[in-house]
Each structure stands twice: as structure tokens, then as C-alpha cells.
Amino acid sequence: MPDSQPQPARSPDGDAATTPGDGVLVLCGARLADGRVVDVRLSGGRVEAVGTAGSLAPGPRVDLTGYVLLPAPAEPHAHCDTALTAGSGPLAFGAEDVQRRTTEAALLQLGHGATAVRSHVRVGDVQGLRSLEAVLQAGRALAGLTELSVVAVPRLLTGVAGADGAAMLRDAVEMGATVVGGCPDLDPDPTGYAETVLAIAAEHGCAVDLHTDGADPTRLARLAAMAGGLRPRVSVGPCGGLARLPHDQAVRAGQQLAAAGVTVICLPQGDCGVMGGGHGAWCAPVRLLRAAGVRVAAGSGALRDAANPVGRGDPLEAAFLLASHGELAPEQAYEAVSGRARAAMGLPEVRVEAGFPAELLAVRGGGIAGVLSLGYSRLVVHRGRVVARTSAVREYGDVQAEDRAAVALDLPRQSPRGGDPER
Structure with a gap:
């Protein structure tokens, strides 16, 4: 399962997702540490608003469905x-x-x-x-x-x-x-x-x-x-x-x-x-x-x-x-x-709340314990811009063998193309 080096920023679905430092970007469908699924609007390098999924005005968007959104580490x-x-x-x-x-x-x-x-x-x-x-x-x-x-x-x-x-x-x-x-x-x-x-x-x-x-x-x-x-x-x-x-x-x-x-x-x-x-x-x-x-x-x-x-x-x-x-x-x-x-380090506090610096990390997973266990796919936001993206894909050599393994382990089956291990 290859884990790529940092790449030019793109949204999880592969579309370009860069914005100027004073631009607006909406992170859609992200799950917070407390379990809420929200949209987060970034502007001027800060979190401008946090609302229920689908509630924020249209604009440049990144779909973070399936990702946990957290304050960025340092x-x-x-x-x-x-x-x-x-x-x-x-x-x-x-x-x-x-x-x-x-x-x-x-x-x-x-x-x-x-x-x-x-x-x-x-x-x-x-x-x-x-x-x-x-x-x-x-x-x-x-x-x-x-x-x-x-x-x-x-x-x-x-x-x-x-x-x-x-x-x-x-x-x-x-x-x-x-x-x-x-x-x-x-x-x-x-x-x-x-x-x-x-x-x-x-x-x-x-x-x-x-x-x-x-x-x-x-x-x-x-x-x-x-x-x-x-x-x-x-x-x-x-x-x-x-x-x-x-x-x-x-x-x-x-x-x-x-x-x-x-x-x-x-x-x-x-x-x-x-x-x-x-x-x-x-x-x-x-x-x-x-x-x-x-x-x-x-x-x-x-x-x-x-x-x-x-x-x-x-x-x-x-x-x-x-x-x-x-x-x-x-x-x-x-x-x-x-x-x-x-x-x-003397840096400002970060929260996924309005008014705080937009220093964020989105990791594919179902909660913090899952993120620490299998946090391969990541999207990084610095000063309100997507600055790095790492994606991981797991593929299997034989669909039938994969299906047999899924049945034996009681796992959800994947498409013939394989899929992200954290989906």
C-alpha cells in the first residue's frame, strides 16, 4: 500500500484546491472530534464559520466526507x-x-x-x-x-x-x-x-x-x-x-x-x-x-x-x-x-471554531483512535490554504480472492479497482 510523498494541494477527489491566503474555501462534510458532521468556511487565514453540513454559502469547496477534521499538529x-x-x-x-x-x-x-x-x-x-x-x-x-x-x-x-x-x-x-x-x-x-x-x-x-x-x-x-x-x-x-x-x-x-x-x-x-x-x-x-x-x-x-x-x-x-x-x-x-x-512553541491556539487560525488537518478515519491507527490519507491546511495532500490506496490482485477475504473477515467488499483502506 504506497503512501505518497507530499504533493501539490488537491482535494480528496483529485480536483485542484488551492486558494490565495485571503480567499474563501469551504471544507464540506467533515467530521469533528465530537462526532458532528459540519461544513467549515475559511477566509483570511482563519475559520470564518462552522455550520451543519450543507448550510454554508457556495464557494470554492473541498469535499471531506469520510475525513476527521482536527487542529493541525506541530x-x-x-x-x-x-x-x-x-x-x-x-x-x-x-x-x-x-x-x-x-x-x-x-x-x-x-x-x-x-x-x-x-x-x-x-x-x-x-x-x-x-x-x-x-x-x-x-x-x-x-x-x-x-x-x-x-x-x-x-x-x-x-x-x-x-x-x-x-x-x-x-x-x-x-x-x-x-x-x-x-x-x-x-x-x-x-x-x-x-x-x-x-x-x-x-x-x-x-x-x-x-x-x-x-x-x-x-x-x-x-x-x-x-x-x-x-x-x-x-x-x-x-x-x-x-x-x-x-x-x-x-x-x-x-x-x-x-x-x-x-x-x-x-x-x-x-x-x-x-x-x-x-x-x-x-x-x-x-x-x-x-x-x-x-x-x-x-x-x-x-x-x-x-x-x-x-x-x-x-x-x-x-x-x-x-x-x-x-x-x-x-x-x-x-x-x-x-x-x-x-x-x-508559543503559537496561537487552534480550534475548529469561528475566529481561530485555519491550521487544520483532515485525516480519513472514523474518530481520533482510528486516525492514530490508520491515518494514511491526509489533507493539510495552513493559513486557510490547502498546502499538502497525501493519499493512500490499497489494491488487491484478485477480486475473487478479495471477496473471499471479505466474507471470512466479515469486512465490506470493495470494488474491483480496490479502495482506500480507511473508507
Whole structure:
């Protein structure tokens, strides 16, 4: 069953469905998460009206019969500068190649439904600011299709080498990085590293997004207390080490994070490798953290690089893993990659209601649980325009064999041409 790469936008029936940013578009017959079947009119990049099916005035239309319409997800933890480098050599990190791979990765994530991506980008060392500039250039070229924001990630910020790192971090912000971050755990002075990041963030009015394993409760508590002064614009993650702590220690750590008001961005697919330990199987204990009052969002992390050679960059896969592992109910899991992720990134709230931004994802399926299980066919709306469409068709080699299988499995029969697996 082939699942296509993102294509020029078309309606589910194949007709062209692009509209200018200030144009009007009606999404017809979509099912909302609460089960209602509605028409949704988009105008000026926002949801203008939601009414019962067939009730809105005629205009350019997309038939979403059989699709669930949801607020679009966002990707709060990407690494575009290393994405798609699995098996590549040193030449893969030239500026032109970084820009090309960033563009490809962002479009891949857009095809899955993420209309905004936050990418961590390493600055300093051999690369200097070249990778950062390449990612920023890709973001400018993708304007109108997706929003790409950048977290500048220096290696060291203390000691003699740290002075250069701090200067480069300030330069990165001047160039266009809107978030400052890094990994305090890898600096000889983790507290000093975090202090520098927070000071530069306060100077420039930037958000903060720090990597930490979270396996050292004392260090995590200190980091949370320091970051509390900038809340709610501070995120930490992936905090997979919390899952390895004794339960009582993990609970206390969760309480300290909640008191600081920071957001934890977990990676259900495993650690992104920035902490130096490679791709691990641990995910932060989401249910425990939520019970402690911590805001938790979820991201995809590594995308086909040295840390994870098989990453998909699909927010729905992250939500599926949270639900299938029993950390969250399907609706909560989807919220972790949509509403919670958008809030962690400082993006406006999205609802399928009048007045909210038209950042939407339509997925063929019968509800959120079905969407997370078999969400192949998708249509993505960014700023009121259809910007990506992915369709999937399952065909069988023999109609008679298909009929026999349908009878044996008590499934609806399909036409000789086959059909969408989610119809």
C-alpha cells in the first residue's frame, strides 16, 4: 500500500484546491472530534464559520466526507540540520546540503500534518553559524507553506571555550534564531551553562528549550527552579531518564517541574541522541508528569540520522505511541502533538471554531483512535490554504480472492479497482 510523498494541494477527489491566503474555501462534510458532521468556511487565514453540513454559502469547496477534521499538529522538537543524513558522509553537512535536507524534512513533516516546526540547530565548533544560516534560509523559502523556527544550540557555554559559545549564541539570535537552547548536561558546569542560556534569553526576549535526560533529580530540580523565572516560555526535554528513576523520585521531580511552570517535550520514539547516548528506548513518564501538574507536549525528534535511521517525522506516530503504551487516551495523545505542542512553541491556539487560525488537518478515519491507527490519507491546511495532500490506496490482485477475504473477515467488499483502506 504506497503512501505518497507530499504533493501539490488537491482535494480528496483529485480536483485542484488551492486558494490565495485571503480567499474563501469551504471544507464540506467533515467530521469533528465530537462526532458532528459540519461544513467549515475559511477566509483570511482563519475559520470564518462552522455550520451543519450543507448550510454554508457556495464557494470554492473541498469535499471531506469520510475525513476527521482536527487542529493541525506541530513539531516542537526537530533536528533539521542532521535530518536525512543516515549513511551519509561529511559532505552532507555543507550549507547547500543542510538547506536541501531541511527543506525536504520540513515538507515531509508538513505532509504528515505539522504546519509548524521547531528545529534545534547546533552552532559553534567546525560548523560555526553555517548550518544555522542554511536552516533559516530554508525557513524563508518555505514561508506560506509551513512555519520553521530555530533553536540555537551551542556545545559549551562555560570556561574559556564557553566565552566563544556565548558570543556565537548571541550572534545566532541576531541572525534570526527565536529560541535559545542547548544541553547543560554536556557542559563541565551544567548550572553555569543554564544560567548563560537564561541570561541571553532574557536579554533578547527569547524562549528557551533545553535538552536534558532528567536522570539526575538534583540537577533537574536546580534547572527547573532557575527556569521558573522565564515561565511559561521554557521547555525541557526529552527527560527520558525520569522513567528510570524510582517512582518516588520521579514524582518529586514532576512536582518540581510543575512548580517551575516549565513544559516537558517528550519523544515517544526515543531520545534524539543529543545527550551523547545514542537513540534510546526511554520516553518520559507522561502519565506521572501530568498527574503532577506538568504541561507535557510530544515531538518526533531524530529523523533518519545517526541517532535514529528510521524516523518518520510524523506527529500522529508520536501520539500513537503515547496511546498504545497506555500513557494517554487517544484524544489526550493527539492534544500532546497539537494543542500542547503549539502552546510550547508559543503559537496561537487552534480550534475548529469561528475566529481561530485555519491550521487544520483532515485525516480519513472514523474518530481520533482510528486516525492514530490508520491515518494514511491526509489533507493539510495552513493559513486557510490547502498546502499538502497525501493519499493512500490499497489494491488487491484478485477480486475473487478479495471477496473471499471479505466474507471470512466479515469486512465490506470493495470494488474491483480496490479502495482506500480507511473508507
